[in-house]
Amino acid sequence: MSDSSDLKKAGLKATLPRLKILSMMEEAKEPHMSAEGIYKSLLESGEEVGLATVYRVLTQFETAGLVIRHNFEGGRAVFELNQGHHHDHMVCVECGKVFEFFDPAIEARQRKIAEKSGFVMEEHSLYIYGTCEGMKKNGVCSKKAKTTGMA
Amino acid sequence: MSDSSDLKKAGLKATLPRLKILSMMEEAKEPHMSAEGIYKSLLESGEEVGLATVYRVLTQFETAGLVIRHNFEGGRAVFELNQGHHHDHMVCVECGKVFEFFDPAIEARQRKIAEKSGFVMEEHSLYIYGTCEGMKKNGVCSKKAKTTGMA
DNA sequence: TCCAAAATGAGAATAGTTATCGTTGGCCTG
């Protein structure tokens, strides 16, 4: 179980649900999880946490800077622990896999563009959507594609 | 009213609702509109088009390449006419205003990054969120804060 | 003009998320 001082430092009371959610995210193999996914994983581990609480806590974590929320296509939000180092994402539209990358040149250009138009940049989001290597090689990716055969 | 040949060329029957929606988007001063916003604008113009139809038609337009869908933060989707020239967006988190920009260097880097990881890029989305000039100067932007004023 | 196929409109249904509200529990005080 995660240390309660992490929460305290973030200005949040160290409640049981918060600790459970935080440590579950730290231990999960998949770093990008939906609220629903976190909720279900907790249930499977025998941890009783309400779905509303998961949403509430994730929003608090986001505000506190502990996690980062990504709004993927289709209105799905996923969360990942804030590891301190910013990065962007490549998402496979076939299997849903998420790859991370960081490009200093792009970062610099973005700052410059914002600056040039008198914009105070707070954050940015960059997603590259496409099909990952597995798709190219085998016609399918690691997970399952849409079973319909048609794209 | 927009020309029905635009629709025909896109492989879509030239129905009344489609023509109305297309011409409304062409004439609107705000190029980034939500489905709801388009629906309401049509109502105000005395045009009777069902909300479901607006959603359906916008999705068809997107598939046909006539419009581009943007998934902004908070699960809000907005649409804009596809003017042919790709560009990215800066969104003011205070007033909701949307600015467009295009940076060849960023585009090139993205292609390179995808390529390097064996990714076949289909599309990408880049949004810079921040506060626009009006905010810095006057403490408020053109519109009002709080109400996520997206058409 | 006539007809089959496609599109529409109204409203029901769905998914994801947020709000409500009575109950529980963290943690500060003494």
Place this chain on the structure above:
DNA sequence: CAGGCCAACGATAACTATTCTCATTTTGGA
């Protein structure tokens, strides 16, 4: 270490954006 305040919790209702269903209407070709 107990008492109590107030924030946090859980269950569920409500909400928002979008999609689905299906009876009715429209389109475009013969």
